[in-house]
Amino acid sequence: MRSVFYLLDTAPYGSEKAFGALNAAAVSFNRISAVLGLYGDGVYLALAGQDSKSSGMPNLADILYAYGELKVLVHEPSLLERDLFGETLIETLELADEENFLEALESSECVILL
């Protein structure tokens, strides 16, 4: 396998899906082309200034910073639908329109939905 697209479409906290997707992407991006795509409620992971103390979960924004070279695509229509386009986003992320997001997803050899 040469490329993988991890698709995250659930909110970052409340389940371990986002944590799992993030760790899986972080493990693979040095060996193969790995992209983490944030879609639907997954785009909440793009917000800067996350505070996870009350949830008892690790701060996922910190993990994104720790792996700054990991390619993370944020689905812009999902951001706009949730009125998040005017919020401060983590600066290591790339925003992608519908077409570019789908293109990245389709061009990957494997898509993993967590």
Next chain:
Amino acid sequence: MPGNPNEIKLVNNAMSNATRRKIMNFLTDGDRSTEEIGDSVGKSMLDFHLKLLQQASLIELGEGTVRLSEYGRNFLKDKEEKDSGKSADLSQAKPVDIVEVRQLLPCIADSSKFRVIANLAPPLGGTLKVLEPLFPRGRYSDRINALIMQKGEIITTIYGTGKVTMTMIKNEGEAREALGNLRSTINEAIAKGVAPAPREKVRVEPMELYKYLPQTNCGKCGEQSCYTFAIKLMSGETSLDKCTPLNEPKYATNQEHLQVLSAYI
């Protein structure tokens, strides 16, 4: 013209998309018709992108024409200066301090080590790029506005916003020591007020180190072979002085070469 934090957020987010960056660069040569822009960047999502750029006050839309706004033009000019390092004035930079160290999760590659995140204040912003030559194995990434450096097996990333992350850290003590050294190196350069001269990048490979080792696999260094020693030398797990045969006169030139190469590890 964007000035308040909310408007600046819109500008940052508008510029976080590759198609919109292409449109902005395309407009630097002058006003364009929407047709021309569509031919250059693709037509299917063009209205969407133009709308977001307009909302961020980076462009102005006329009847079938698009032009950079005054703010958009200044934004691109500032960015160009920042990218070339012209506007990074070290003499105006203030000494930095480590304001917070948080221990994160175990490293994925080695669960006995940790990833650590810290904050550097005040943030270095665009000055970060000119600091790259201070670190032999450092490289600046324009994409994420961060300076990434490796020392031994520890990889440190400093972001323009002040966040610092470190991987493969043994404990908080080691993190604090490494962060302290980082702060001293940066503050020393700031105190001088002059950006360090760009230095030639030398990429050292284990095979190159091996070439100058005795290649006798004597085991005096505690490793099974000279090649293992070269790999551990690269990762900072051993030091050159452990190879005692290098002190023999016949290896004097090799030792000199290795000392030079080690400085770039």
